[in-house]
Amino acid sequence: MGEKEHNIRILVVALIAVVTFPGFAKQELKIAASISNSSQRAAYYNLARAYEDANPNIQINITSYTSEIYKTKFPQMLVSNQYDILYWHAGERLFEYIEQNKIAAIDHIITTTEMEQLYDQAVIDAVSFKEKSYALPISYYQIGFYYPKPLFSRLKLSEPQSWQQFLEVCEILKKNNVPPIYIGSKSNWPATAWFDYLNLRLNGITFHKELMRGHISYLDVRITNVLKKIQEITTAGYFIENHQDLEWKQGLPLLFRNLIGMSMLGNYAVQGFPETVKNDIGFFKFPVFEGQSTYYEEVPLDVLVMPVTNNKKELTQSFIKFAALSNNQEQFNNNLGIMSPHRGAQQNNSSLAQEAYETIVGAEGITQFFDRDSKKIYGDQIMPLIDAFMVNLNIEYTQKSLEEVRLRILSDESNKHN
Template sequence: MTDRSATTTSNSRRCISRRALGAAVAVLGMAAAITLPTGVYAADEQTLVVNSDRSGAGQKAAMNKIAADFEAKNPGVKVTINYSDVESYKTSIRNFLVTNPPDVAFWFTGARMKTFTKRNLFDDMSGFFAENNLTNVMKPWLPAVSEGDKQYMMPTNFTTWGFFYNKQVFEKVGVAPPATWDELMAAAAKIKASGVTPFTIGTRDLWANALWFDYLDMRMNGLDFHMQLMDGKASYTDPRVKAVFAKWGEPIGKGYFLDNASSYGWQEAIPFLAQGKAAMYLLGPYVLTSLPAEAHGNIGFFPFPVIDPSVPKAEEISVNGVTIPSGAKNKPLARSFLAFLAQPDNLKAFALGGAVLPARTDVDITGDAFAQSQMALAKNAQGSAQFYDRDTDPEMAQVGMKGFQEFLANPKRSDTVLERLEAARQRIFK
């Protein structure tokens, strides 16, 4: 999820291109195998420590099985996995990378990765991909784990984003998944009139609200301008950004969002959707992984609607990964474990356990309808960004997301918020 710091030097270094994703999809369904050394570690080198923020039931179960299978192939090896919820992990990783680094650590890519690579806290993994025949099958996602010509993480999965909706609410009110902004606003008006909140959201964690800004900016102003803004090369007081806030202010002013959104974490806002008290949530597949399986059948999905048909339809596509900290005690064992994790069946199980997509081009996902729909969304994207706080400087991201939270609570403060963001941009990107 993206909480998703210097930015990359070009759009191509942090955007998954349509061509690359098309190539990835074109070869889905083929299987590949990696031969790993087994039983080669001495008795005093057997403990592998993994810190993970992938604590959802599906991914946790998948990772536990992968660890058990790795132990079985390497007699004497013990894999210890420390799970943490993602919000706590964002704080703890800043400490454990310095004070007590594990052998393997999961984290976000892009600007979030660079927060730590600038401090030399992630190992250089550049040779890992060629050594394990992963360069080609992971090629579309390597820019997200690269800084210059070096790679510092192994991509594990990528996440798509959009509107999850309550099918029963839509059917009762008589609306269909909208394809345009005007249709979305018309649907929201009917839903509001029926006594249901159109949009649930929890902004206490800040990041979820940034998704609205990203999509509105990309749909109205295009990907190139959006990335200029992320790079600090465009102004937050630019009329184009003010237009984004004006468009965003329309549903806010009409009371279409959950009241007191800042009092809820992103996950705490999901029950409103599941219970039919709210109709839609602009978020990622964490909506599904946060709900019991029996609730999934009532949850549908549609992409963020078109606002200006002349603007190419870019999507938000976030890449997650795993790294070997510079201070890891068992780096050879860690590399073997990551190579094992990267095997097609393992990466597929791990990714689909979290309702996300595996970062390999040769994994067969034909048996998962939701995964296929998300792959199609990525394939058809006319360019992509990762996420606000993965694409811009981390300090700028924090100021920006606090501003978005304030704007949702009081849209009349739009000019004040944008002026504050612009002052921060000038200071941070000077």
């Protein structure tokens, strides 16, 4: 054997040793996430690459599914022992799996004191169960009103703060042949957002949460009052016509072209505005009713959780601590076009995002949105009835239909336990 061949053989043996010897193998962390667009993909993959750069001996593999598929697969992913970290939602959708002992607490990773330093109490409450935290908050968005500043300026309109001011603005817009409110109720969630906000404003957060859990009758007069408000602004002609045939995204060009008065959106919608018009878009929170000094906001909160089946606890703890750093959360949410709930990750907010963030911080409490604050079976059956009400406006029929769903689900749950 010549010297050259001998050296090549030594090199091959050395490479085999590197690949096969455990001490040289990279550790693997498996993450599953809901990814439906390029912004979400960039957010997760940039976070993963940043972690790998800081930890060269670790490789992150991300499995992604679109939103609806992910929700369907999530229960099985929790128990499959296939993933170390999972994306999920805060609130009731988190608590139901904690109660089933499928999600592990993280208060040994980020202590109670550290959580209080990083997040507002309303955020902590949304990931805490029986005084333990079970998820790392990573993103949230606020639902409020966006409007074209040039249109408001031309009609000498100010941002309404109270419900009465809101109605007055709607009336002036209507008189000037501008549809006051765009709503794309074909998208399912916008109609429920109206129901949620009016319920929060009229009846408070405790009532709202109890209703979401199925503990309050939909025949309650307080629900009648919520539906009356929706009925009033619909019959007044303040919603755009044929909204049941429209998607929420179809309203964006109408908004920045001054063709509608306002639209209630999550602040993720801002990334759908061309850069040239963003400075012409204004924001205000859902109006309060006269005499109210406190308010509650709809703020869906996204989190990272650790399945109880996780067997790479040290590695997972390292990643969660990394994802909790302010600069990482800020970059993650800049990619997404929404906000981090982390107090220290607000340095590069756009003016619209900053307004939304200040609205959240000023709220007495936050809720997650109907389908996150209730169990899936509940939301799946209730939300279409609220959509239908936006068209039929039949309060008595709608309340009876809602109550029938509530009682049927309660009965089914009771039978399961017997």
